[in-house]
Amino acid sequence: MKKYSFLSLLGGAMTGHRRWRPVWRNPEPRPAYDVVIVGAGGHGLATAYYLARKHGIRNVAVLEKGWLGGGNTGRNTQVSRSNYFWPQSAAFYEHALKLYEGLGEELGFNIMLSQRGILTLAHSRQELESLRRWANAIQVNRIDSELMTPAQIKKRVPLINLGARYPIHGGFIQHRGGISRHDAVAWGYARAADGLGVDIIQQCEVTDFMQDGGRLAGVHTTRGAIGADRVVLSVAGHSSVMAAKLGLRLPISSMALQAMVSEPIKPCLDTTVLSSSVHMYVSQSVRGELVIGGGADVYTSYAQRGGLPAMHDTVTALVELFPAFSRLRLMRQWAGIVDITPDTTPIMGKTPIEGLYLNCGWGTGGYKAIPAGGDTMAYTVAHDEPHPLIRAFGLDRFERGALIDEGAAAGVAH
Numbered sequence: 001m002k003k004y005s006f007l008s009l010l011g012g013a014m015t016g017h018r019r020w021r022p023v024w025r026n027p028e029p030r031p032a033y034d035v036v037i038v039g040a041g042g043h044g045l046a047t048a049y050y051l052a053r054k055h056g057i058r059n060v061a062v063l064e065k066g067w068l069g070g071g072n073t074g075r076n077t078q079v080s081r082s083n084y085f086w087p088q089s090a091a092f093y094e095h096a097l098k099l100y101e102g103l104g105e106e107l108g109f110n111i112m113l114s115q116r117g118i119l120t121l122a123h124s125r126q127e128l129e130s131l132r133r134w135a136n137a138i139q140v141n142r143i144d145s146e147l148m149t150p151a152q153i154k155k156r157v158p159l160i161n162l163g164a165r166y167p168i169h170g171g172f173i174q175h176r177g178g179i180s181r182h183d184a185v186a187w188g189y190a191r192a193a194d195g196l197g198v199d200i201i202q203q204c205e206v207t208d209f210m211q212d213g214g215r216l217a218g219v220h221t222t223r224g225a226i227g228a229d230r231v232v233l234s235v236a237g238h239s240s241v242m243a244a245k246l247g248l249r250l251p252i253s254s255m256a257l258q259a260m261v262s263e264p265i266k267p268c269l270d271t272t273v274l275s276s277s278v279h280m281y282v283s284q285s286v287r288g289e290l291v292i293g294g295g296a297d298v299y300t301s302y303a304q305r306g307g308l309p310a311m312h313d314t315v316t317a318l319v320e321l322f323p324a325f326s327r328l329r330l331m332r333q334w335a336g337i338v339d340i341t342p343d344t345t346p347i348m349g350k351t352p353i354e355g356l357y358l359n360c361g362w363g364t365g366g367y368k369a370i371p372a373g374g375d376t377m378a379y380t381v382a383h384d385e386p387h388p389l390i391r392a393f394g395l396d397r398f399e400r401g402a403l404i405d406e407g408a409a410a411g412v413a414h
């Protein structure tokens with residue numbers, strides 16, 4: 001894998017940028033692999049990379065029906081944090097955040113991580129009490145979190161309207177939370193995995209599975225059959241339909257989640273502000289655009305309806321909290337299909353079908369998890385047993401009733 005350096009960039013500039021080579025190959029599928037990963041989102045690509053780098057398993061293909069990073073990984077609002085409530089989640093997401101902190105260097109690719117903090121608002125005394133409990137739980141998990149008074153919030157976010165319809169009573173911040181560049185995360189993992197010999201095959205849709213007795217033996221694709229000892233399903237909002245082909249029912253609801261960006265403006269917001277009560281969060285990108293998100297479409301006041309009404313709710317909440325933003329024009333709006341579990345905790349690990357592994361159920365918050373998702377899935381596939389950090393996230397928790405309810409900590413989509 002080519003290392004970027006000041007000299008290589010200078011050399012590229014001096015030769016009119018004509019000598020850069022593609023950063024990953026475009027290989028034809030081979031008849032069989034040791035491991036096939038379905039879905040070249042962040043989780044699939046990261047799993048392939050760690051399989052090759054940490055476990056020496058390089059005979060791996062990542063099959064993608066569209067283009068790599070074109071699913072939710074390229075559509076999210078890029079927020080990372082580890083301020084979860086339950087110890088199992090906190091340990092997992094803190095592992096992810098720590099990996100993110102060194103990821104640019106590890107992959108030799110700038111992921112533009114900006115740890116500008118993530119501030120969660122409380123709009124009532126009761127909500128402030130809940131945030132206090134949440135912040136304490138986070139501190140017990142040895143993760144940074146700090147309560148803020150309204151005056152401290154105003155100092156940090158001068159444009160905020162403390163006297164909004166639901167007045168702001170305080171909030172709490174995780175200073176190490178922040179944003180990074182989602183495309184760069186996908187491209188960085190793809191480039192590094194390719195450099196280690198992984199085949200990333202785009203425009204290759206998995207249409208069905210091959211079974212040999214009770215064991216998985218490979219996949220049927222739009223580019224022919226591909227054999228595999230182990231198959232990892234990492235297809236986010238498409239998980240239920242894919243698993244159903246094997247007779248496996250997943251406790252997942254797939255629904256649309258929208259986001260939008262405004263026209264670019266001068267720097268005016270140097271943290272991410274999130275409100276679970278009015279269902280809105282906003283940050284400012286390095287290009288100056290406001291990146292705005294809300295809850296999945298089902299949570300709108302126009303229950304069970306999405307599209308424009310959901311956007312309307314999100315924008316209403318934004319201008320209530322930031323009246324100055326009411327003059328801005330929106331430039332783009334889009335959605336992804338997210339895979340939501342009843343306890344808003346992912347489903348990871350082995351399945352009742354031998355050779356099939358699941359990495360799904362990320363819902364509205366799987367971007368922040370990508371490095372840990374890949375790392376722990378790679379371990380699980382290599383050892384055929386769940387990594388200790390994801391033991392509690394298995395599909396069997398729904399049979400055992402051992403749910404990890406992160407509904408409150410999931411808050412708004414982020």
Ligand SMILES: Cc1cc2nc3c(=O)[nH]c(=O)nc-3n(C[C@H](O)[C@H](O)[C@H](O)COP(=O)(O)OP(=O)(O)OC[C@H]3O[C@@H](n4cnc5c(N)ncnc54)[C@H](O)[C@@H]3O)c2cc1C
Nearest residue numbers: 039041043065071072073076077079206336366367368414
């Ligand atoms: C609008 C929006 C905002 C969000 N904001 C945040 C945020 O701020 N922070 C956060 O942590 N998370 C956020 N998320 C959630 C996050 O984006 C996802 O949880 C995460 O990207 C999931 O990654 P993935 O690799 O599992 O899935 P994806 O990136 O969706 O990758 C799955 C891939 O599988 C492919 N695929 C599907 N079916 C097949 C098939 N049959 N054959 C081959 N390939 C197939 C798809 O084309 C896709 O590329 C947001 C999501 C959305 C939609």
